[in-house]
Amino acid sequence: DLASDRAALLALRSAVGGRSLLWNVSQTSPCLWTGVICKDSRVIELHLPAMGFSGKLPLGIGNLTQLQTLSLRVNALSGTIPPDFVNLGSLRYLYLHDNFFSGEIPDFLFNMQSLVRLNLASNNFTGVISPKFNNLTRLRTLYLNENKFTGSIPDLSAVPIEQFNVSFNQLNGSIPKKFSRLEASAFEGNSLCGKPLESCSGTESGKKVSGGGIAGIVIGAIALLALIALILVFLCGRKSKDKDSRDVARAKRADVEIPQEKMVPDNDNVAANYSTAAKDIRSVGSKSLVFFGNATKVFDLEGLLRASAEVLGKGTFGTAYKATLETGMVVAVKRIKDVDASEKEFREKIEDVGKMNHENLVPLRAYYFSRDEKLLVYDYLPMGSLSALLHGNNGAGRTPLNWETRSGIALGAAHGIAYLHSHGPKSSHGNIKSSNILLTKSYEGRVSDFGLANLALPSSTPNRISGYHAPEITDARKVSQKADVYSFGVMLLELLTGKAPTYSLLNEEGIDLPRWVQSVVREEWSSEVFDLELLRYQNVEEEMVQLLQLALECTAQHPDNRPSMDVVASKIEELCQSSLKKEQEENDDSFKDADDGISQRYYSFGSAAPPSSV
Numbered sequence: 001d002l003a004s005d006r007a008a009l010l011a012l013r014s015a016v017g018g019r020s021l022l023w024n025v026s027q028t029s030p031c032l033w034t035g036v037i038c039k040d041s042r043v044i045e046l047h048l049p050a051m052g053f054s055g056k057l058p059l060g061i062g063n064l065t066q067l068q069t070l071s072l073r074v075n076a077l078s079g080t081i082p083p084d085f086v087n088l089g090s091l092r093y094l095y096l097h098d099n100f101f102s103g104e105i106p107d108f109l110f111n112m113q114s115l116v117r118l119n120l121a122s123n124n125f126t127g128v129i130s131p132k133f134n135n136l137t138r139l140r141t142l143y144l145n146e147n148k149f150t151g152s153i154p155d156l157s158a159v160p161i162e163q164f165n166v167s168f169n170q171l172n173g174s175i176p177k178k179f180s181r182l183e184a185s186a187f188e189g190n191s192l193c194g195k196p197l198e199s200c201s202g203t204e205s206g207k208k209v210s211g212g213g214i215a216g217i218v219i220g221a222i223a224l225l226a227l228i229a230l231i232l233v234f235l236c237g238r239k240s241k242d243k244d245s246r247d248v249a250r251a252k253r254a255d256v257e258i259p260q261e262k263m264v265p266d267n268d269n270v271a272a273n274y275s276t277a278a279k280d281i282r283s284v285g286s287k288s289l290v291f292f293g294n295a296t297k298v299f300d301l302e303g304l305l306r307a308s309a310e311v312l313g314k315g316t317f318g319t320a321y322k323a324t325l326e327t328g329m330v331v332a333v334k335r336i337k338d339v340d341a342s343e344k345e346f347r348e349k350i351e352d353v354g355k356m357n358h359e360n361l362v363p364l365r366a367y368y369f370s371r372d373e374k375l376l377v378y379d380y381l382p383m384g385s386l387s388a389l390l391h392g393n394n395g396a397g398r399t400p401l402n403w404e405t406r407s408g409i410a411l412g413a414a415h416g417i418a419y420l421h422s423h424g425p426k427s428s429h430g431n432i433k434s435s436n437i438l439l440t441k442s443y444e445g446r447v448s449d450f451g452l453a454n455l456a457l458p459s460s461t462p463n464r465i466s467g468y469h470a471p472e473i474t475d476a477r478k479v480s481q482k483a484d485v486y487s488f489g490v491m492l493l494e495l496l497t498g499k500a501p502t503y504s505l506l507n508e509e510g511i512d513l514p515r516w517v518q519s520v521v522r523e524e525w526s527s528e529v530f531d532l533e534l535l536r537y538q539n540v541e542e543e544m545v546q547l548l549q550l551a552l553e554c555t556a557q558h559p560d561n562r563p564s565m566d567v568v569a570s571k572i573e574e575l576c577q578s579s580l581k582k583e584q585e586e587n588d589d590s591f592k593d594a595d596d597g598i599s600q601r602y603y604s605f606g607s608a609a610p611p612s613s614v
């Protein structure tokens, strides 16, 4: 039961990482602890990668009898796999790679029939690769690379393996035919032969090396030494340069890690900023606000300038304010800096923006243009942006963001962008990112800031660092629909992984979010990339993987390989409907006796739904 699960987790904690694991042990349920996922009052997943654990795994983990996923990768755990693992009969995913485990793979592991993915790479395991792996008839991934396995690779014909790697062990003999189509890198660093490596004929042991061969080896060794020396000289020369660039990178990171929502200055400053704007505008005089649509003009310029204001944040094109008018009405006002257009051009382009009318767009209500001041007035969306929702409150009071909400926001945003794209091939957004997806009270996603990219000059942070821009975009004003699709794909990855695109700057490789996701998906399994908050939605795992796949398609390097926004929107709609159906079926099961046990949905599909209030 849950109490014995809890005891097992505490035993693990005190054996390997009492200090680094900040679990609130006063809570009776372990289900809220970091890395722990429960279902039906049992622990079903434990994700504790890179926690700095060391020492041996204690007996007792075997009490987590409902465990399906165990990830303890990238720690410093040693010793053998404890014998009570035999009780983990439901275990599907076991990730123990990048530790110091040793000893042979214990026999009981071959009775864990549910195993689908097994990653034991980069440890000190010894012994042979047993033919008993053939008992694991669901095993798709087997990574044993970078250990000390000896002997030959057995015939594993009964195992449905798709991903296999035994590189850098001490294996010999020929590679079974089954693996001949895999990459050679899966076998390198051993004395193996046969496809995909060189054929076995002619490499018999004991074959004499000729005199010429010896000379070749000596020359080769000298060349290698010379190369190493050259590299060392080069590296020493670069060391000081690297240090400088690392400092710059660190400084940049410090900059970009702060979500913009948090850059709000204190209130005195805020008031000062806005009243300066107001004074400037009054002195410019006669021009007035231009309203769009048939909406009644419920305020005028004077009213807007008298409103109390609060800075929402500084963006690429200027500063956004929340303005509360004397009537109590609240609007968002954007002060645009550095407009790159004549008055005529500005008015024409902004008129086009004002004409856009879709339930998944944040409508531009009015604008003001004078030589020194350009203001845009939007509906104010009190729930803020997707960026704030994902990264804003990671503290104790955070409400986990469920699959339904996330997929619903993705769907709304996709519809909004597809609508923009439907106005001709040149109509695109140019600045899709999570801080430009705003949320209604019912967590519907609405796209804001459209039409600004080719109107104003970016006045702040260079865009590239944001991680959203497509590789082909070198000038932020040269926008395209396929570049929007790329940015949208990055935003989907952000939604699924919970990581900001700038997160990648934190890792030493400096790779961007799409490439990071690709590398993790390739190396182990998609479930490892998902935000922990999403892992509890086991029943929709398929849909989550599909959305991840779609996000990766959107972030294809070449624009022609990316789908159109229309296609993206309809795919998301399909998978939202499929997960909705699954949930309804589950609810039907659990509320069989209730009359109307089906929960209300947050999101609606398609444009047929009535627009919701902000």
Ligand SMILES: Nc1ncnc2c1ncn2[C@@H]1O[C@H](COP(=O)(O)OP(=O)(O)OP(=O)(O)O)[C@@H](O)[C@H]1O
Pocket (backbone or CB within 6 Å): 260, 261, 312, 313, 314, 315, 316, 317, 318, 319, 320, 332, 334, 362, 378, 379, 380, 381, 382, 384, 385, 431, 435, 436, 438, 448, 449
């Ligand atoms: N209509 C609005 N309602 C509520 N919050 C808004 C509104 N418009 C913008 N914001 C918020 O104000 C902040 C600043 O927005 P702004 O659009 O100026 O910059 P940004 O979205 O961070 O970057 P960019 O200028 O590149 O779009 C952001 O946190 C944004 O989510």
